[in-house]
Amino acid sequence: MTQMAFSMRRKFSLSTYYLLAAAVLFVSCHSQKESAEMNSKTLSGANASFKPGEVWLEDNGQPINAHGGGLLFRNKTYYWYGEVRGKGASRGVNVYSSKDLYNWKHEGLALAQVQDTTSDITVGCIMERPKVIYNEKTKKYVMWFHLELKGKGYSAARAGVAVSDNPTGPFIFLKSFRPNGNMSRDMGLFVDDDGKAYHIYSSRENYDLRIALLTDDFLSPTTKDSLLFSKHREAPALFKYKNNYYLITSGCTGWDPNKASLHVAASLFGPWQYVGDPMVGPGAELTFGGQSTFVLPVQGKKDAFVFMADKWKPKDLADSRYLWLPVSFKNDVPFIEWKDEWKLSDLDHNLQTNK
Ligand code: GAL
Secondary structure (H helix, E strand, C coil): CCHHHHHHHHHHHHHHHHHHHHHHHHHHHHHHHHHHHHHCECCCCCECCECCCCCCECCCCCECCCEEEEEEEECCEEEEEEEEEECCEEEEEEEEEECCCCCCEEEEEEEECECCCCCCCECCCEEEEEEEEEECCCCEEEEEEEEECCCCCCCCCEEEEEEECCCCCCCEEEEEECHHHCCCCCEEEEECCCCCEEEEEEECCCCEEEEEEECCCCCCEEEEEEEEECCCCEEEEEEEECCEEEEEEECCCCCCCCCCEEEEECCCCCCCEEEECCEECCCHHHHHHCEEEEEEECCCCCCCEEEEEEECCHHHHHHCEEEEEEEEEECCEEEEECCCCECCCHHHHHHHCCC
16 A cells, blocks of 8 residues: 555545544434423424523414414414514514414414505504403404504504404404593503403503503493503503402513513502512513513413513514513412423412412
């Protein structure tokens, strides 16, 4: 063998060795990663846990696009309504459906913006924080959302109302207005045990938080419309636990996270008492980077709630992430702790340790 042939063979066998080593390393890392992922997935590849802040894919493998949203439970199905965002721009309201809260099917646009330039929801308007409730009397699904008119920034401060015969829409846009003449930006809806529904909204440049009882058809506010408190709060998420009403809100710092607060009242019209910051542990002082949008009562579990927030990404709003976290209780006072990953069964434990 010549010197050259020898060194070529040595080079070949060395590089083969390196290649093999790299392949072994790759396969072992890959299978480690895969088995970590398998822990939170069922054998069919479906999700079996929540991973707050991670990209959440729907059944077709696309990231869920439903920001500032809220959920409705009907016909043994959860429906998730939220803002469709495309690189910052508002594109309407999406709806997804799920049986288990982990796995979601995209049902399409529940409410689309329209080409008609005379419509309040013409393309270019801003639709935020949509919420849908079901009216037992009219058998209609009623959507309320925060609407800003095209080209007017955030100055219109209106509530929009749309209606549908089906939970997945399409919803028909009815009207937009300032409830009882009041500015209306961040908002939520709440249906009480007696079937009455309420609109909770930030008003007077977000300095006031107000609540209005809705008409029986849920399509309009009544004049029973009152101030909850003037503390410059927004992103209201209201829920009822053991005959008390709880309201989580954020401060007003645009897309940037801030400190949440919790208020409690025995009646929706107050008086509302400040409890404190319901977030606990590392990251709590900035709501773990998120902003409240909804608190979901979990079906089939007594006193079990999921706190939902948006971790906004203003440069690419579509990629804003969802923070869903379990609501825990201590001496019957709700609080929320960060979890990298959790399951609905954790809520049972939360209730058992409510002492
Ligand atoms: C936030 C509000 C969001 C959106 C944003 C626009 O304060 O909660 O829904 O309106 O401002 O900057």
